[in-house]
Amino acid sequence: MNITGVVLAGGLGRRMGGVDKGLVDFMGKPLIVHVLERLSPQVDEILINANRELECYAALSYPVIQDDIAGFAGPLAGLHKGMSMAKHPFVLTVPCDSPLLPLDLAQRLMQGLIKNDADLAVAKTGTQAHPVFCLCKKTLLKNLEAYLQSGGRKIDTWYSALKVIEVPFDHDPQAFANINTVEELSSLEKTA
Numbered sequence: 323m324n325i326t327g328v329v330l331a332g333g334l335g336r337r338m339g340g341v342d343k344g345l346v347d348f349m350g351k352p353l354i355v356h357v358l359e360r361l362s363p364q365v366d367e368i369l370i371n372a373n374r375e376l377e378c379y380a381a382l383s384y385p386v387i388q389d390d391i392a393g394f395a396g397p398l399a400g401l402h403k404g405m406s407m408a409k410h411p412f413v414l415t416v417p418c419d420s421p422l423l424p425l426d427l428a429q430r431l432m433q434g435l436i437k438n439d440a441d442l443a444v445a446k447t448g449t450q451a452h453p454v455f456c457l458c459k460k461t462l463l464k465n466l467e468a469y470l471q472s473g474g475r476k477i478d479t480w481y482s483a484l485k486v487i488e489v490p491f492d493h494d495p496q497a498f499a500n501i502n503t504v505e506e507l508s509s510l511e512k513t514a
Contacts, residue, residue, distance in 0.1 A: 324366060324410045324411050324412055325364070325365040325366055325367075325410055325412045325413070325414050325428055325432070325457070326365065326366065326367045326368075326369060326404065326407075326408035326409060326410045326412070326413050326414070326460075327361050327362075327364065327365035327367065327368045327369070327413075327414045327415075327416065327428070328368075328369050328370075328371055328387075328400060328401065328403075328404030328408075328413060328414065328415045328416075329344070329354060329357055329358065329361065329368065329369070329370050329371065329384075329415075329416055329417075329418050330371050330397050330400040330401075330415055330416065330417050330418060330454060331343070331344035331354055331370055331371060331372045331379060331417075331418035332371045332372050332373040332388070332389055332397075332399065332400045342372075342374050342375045342378075343418060343419045343501065343502075344357075344370075344372070344375075344379070344418030344419065345375060345378055346419075346501070346507065348421050348501070348507065348510070348511060349421075349511055353418055353419050353421050353501065354370070354379070354382065354418045355382070356421030356422075357416060357417075357418055357419075357420065357421060357423060358382060358384070360421075360422075360423050360424075360425055361414075361416055361423065361427075361428075363425075364414075364425070364426075364427060364428035364429065365414060365428055366409075366410055367408070367409050367410060368384045368385075369384065369385050369386075369387050369404050369407055369408070370382065370384050370385070370386045370387070370418075371386075371387050371388070371389070371400035371403055371404055372386050372387075372388065373388050373389055376388070385407070387403045387404065387407050388403065389402075389403055390402065390403055390406070391470060396475050396476075396477070397415065397417070397453075397454050397477055398466065398469075398470060398474075398475060398476075398477050398480060399470070400415065401413065401415050401456075401458075401466065401477070402463070402466050402467065402470060405458075405460050405462070405463040405466065406463060408460055410460070411459065411460050411461070412432070412435075412457055412458070412459060412460065413457070413458055413459075413460055414427070414428050414431065414456070414457045415454055415455070415456055416454070416455055417454045417455075417500050419500045419501040419502070420455075420497075420498060420499060420500045420501075421501075421510075422496055422497045422499060422510075423455070423497055423498070424445075424491060424494060424497045427445065427455065427491075427497075428457065430489055430491070431443040431444075431445065431455075431456070431457035431489055432457060433489075434487045434488075434489035435457055435459075435487060437487075438485075438487040439485070440484075440485045440486055440487040441458060441459055441462060441481075441484040441485045441486065442456055442457065442458040442459070442462070442481050442484050442485070442486045442487075443456065443457045443458075443486070443487050443488075443489050444456045444481070444486060444487070444488050444489065445488075445489055445491050445498060446488040446489060446490050446491065447490070447491050447492055447494075447495040447498055448492060448495065451478065451488055452498045453477040453478045453481070454477065455498060456477075456481070458481075462484070465484070466480065496510075496513065
């Protein structure tokens with residue numbers, strides 16, 4: 323496989339009252355534990371990108387990496403740090419608040435990337451792309467650094483200049499549900 327998985331847990335959780343979303347309980351376990359259980363069989367290495375509660379994340383027995391860019395700069399800052407620390411040539415990012423992510427996410431994104439000779443593969447359901455569920459080549463690090471240094475922060479704006487393939491996951495749209503509010507948390511628990 324040769325994939326490093328990066329779980330993005332570096333945000334501020336503003337819409338959930340500032341709590342660290344990865345540590346929020348979902349069906350008896352922290353959200354990030356669900357993510358790790360589903361992601362770990364799919365990749366060769368896991369890194370957790372976090373900027374708060376570092377000791378709690380470190381207790382999960384995976385390396386914890388902090389953004390190099392100050393000020394909670396968003397998922398691209400986590401991808402940047404993950405790419406710079408990854409031991410493998412491909413980097414797969416997933417958010418810490420999507421506990422139902424597909425069990426074949428890495429495999430299907432890799433197939434799409436290779437088949438289309440793309441730089442980056444993004445999950446998609448219907449017409450909705452899910453840019454934080456992406457697999458990219460580690461060789462894009464310099465390109466991403468240049469974008470970040472120019473002040474760019476939006477992941478889809480960054481990759482719009484690259485060769486990107488959107489991989490459909492229409493059979494399982496709920497797999498990409500992410501939890502931003504207490505209401506979304508209780509709703510997803512009821513349907514899961």
